[in-house]
Amino acid sequence: MQIYLPIAEMSVHILLLLGMGAAVGFLSGMFGVGGGFLMTPLLIFIGIPPAVAVATEANQIVASSVSGALAHWRRRSLDLKMGCVLLAGGGVGSFFGVAIFSRLKAIGQVDLMISLAYVLFLGIIGSLMLIESLQAIRKARGGAQTGRRKPGSHTWIHGLPFKMRFRQSKLYISAIPVVLIGFVVGVLAAIMGVGGGFIMVPAMIYLLRMPTNVVVGTSLFQIVFVTALVTVLHSVNTQTVDILLALILLAGGVAGAQVGAIVGVKLKGEQLRALLAALVVAVCIKMGFDLVVMPADLYSITSGGTH
């Protein structure tokens, strides 16, 4: 059954959308990653206007991260103070990101920016994941133990001013890097339609040296609020949030995530991670290819000028 999306202004088969929601939900349930960085490119590939894809995906991420954030809240496995400082940066970042987005949309460059941002980030993350998982596979074959970096040692981060005490994380560090991380994630959420967990989680572990038990909860806490803010800002500035599209993706995503979580426990980790990495790299290559290959028609049209 075809369904007409009121904001994207196009008809798409509902099973395609449900299937995409389920597939991405399955992957995120299995690997514990937010699906934004896969879903937004997929939406663009099926012809949803990139601006609508980004803003709508931000809306969907609100829903897909709220249950996780609530679960961590109940278990007290999140650092509320750290989350709020991240959020301060994230709020400014999302305003900044939406402002850039609106500006570029007006001059017809927003699609290019979205593609470039994706090629860059998917390229980096995909290759890092691929390297990591290949190493893990090799180590698993060799029978060697995977080593973990010990937290606690001092870095340049500890020399910065405006120090704050974060009880839950047992940290006494400067607020500057925390706000900066929040800011970057806010910008990415606004211009890419991602939660930004893939940047935030490693940054918290390796830069801030936060204990891993509060990292995911704190990250989800910040994601819920930042993507909610981005949804509202995009609604006001660019009118690109498609509630109907978000709902359909959600329905598929919720089901997919539950199945993914069950399957993920039973299957072997390293190979699957390598597979996900390959998928990320493939999406990156496809987006990059579309930028480089000569378009069939050099001209494009946009309705509704600035009058």
Next chain:
Amino acid sequence: MNRLALKFSGILASACAGLLFLTQSSTSERITVNMTAHQISITSNFTGATITLFGAIQKIAEPSLVPHPLTLVPVRPRQGPVEDIIVVIKGPAEDVTVRRKERVAGIWVNNDSVTFQNVPGFYFVASTRPIAEIADDTLRSQNEIGAEHLSLLTEATALANNTTAEIETFREALLRRKTRAGLYGVNEHGVELQDDILFNMRLRIPANVPVGEYVAQILLLRDGIVVGSQPLRPVVAKSGIERWIYNLAHSMPLVYGLIAVAMALLAGWTAALIFRRS
């Protein structure tokens, strides 16, 4: 079913024509037109629509020779003047920016752009015969028959920055993109004329059609001169939940954004509850 609809519309049209014949005493030729739907609603399962325009040409004989009121004038001999129908349908006007990509550092980037004003969001021409055989250039540009005769306005800044030839390529690109999107089209045999009296045309409206008021101008030509015309004003509107969502998003964007967030929070929370229980 379609044939039945056509037959029905034909009967309806002749009835209309007959009635008009009774009431009008003008000596000029007239056309009476109608269509199967005046409002096209875009609902959640909208995949496009087909409407049929139908009508009749009313020929009034010499006053002294008025036939029985309900009898339509018989078909004239073939040697007489040739009559044709042209239907021009235009969707709501909008501004359209045409952008041209250029290669910058290996990637294709939007570069030059020209904004056109007064661009119909939908445009379709149908006629009984190839338009070139029916109407001359003057007539075509007067009545905007054929996309190349659309009177699009170019922004002053674009006129200052580009040569006429440049603007023409942008204009051609605009028409090409619209045609490819199924929004512009022409069918030179799209109007079927029966016995020089009844006519009908089928109009296919694609799923990506813009909303707003349309104008269908039906022109009756005799030997290349417009002798009668009649406009129809179909409306394309989003309806149901689609309409509600679209209107809210544009008229109260802040409320819309807050609803979107509330809905997402509720959905996520509900899902968590459901799956925690199972």
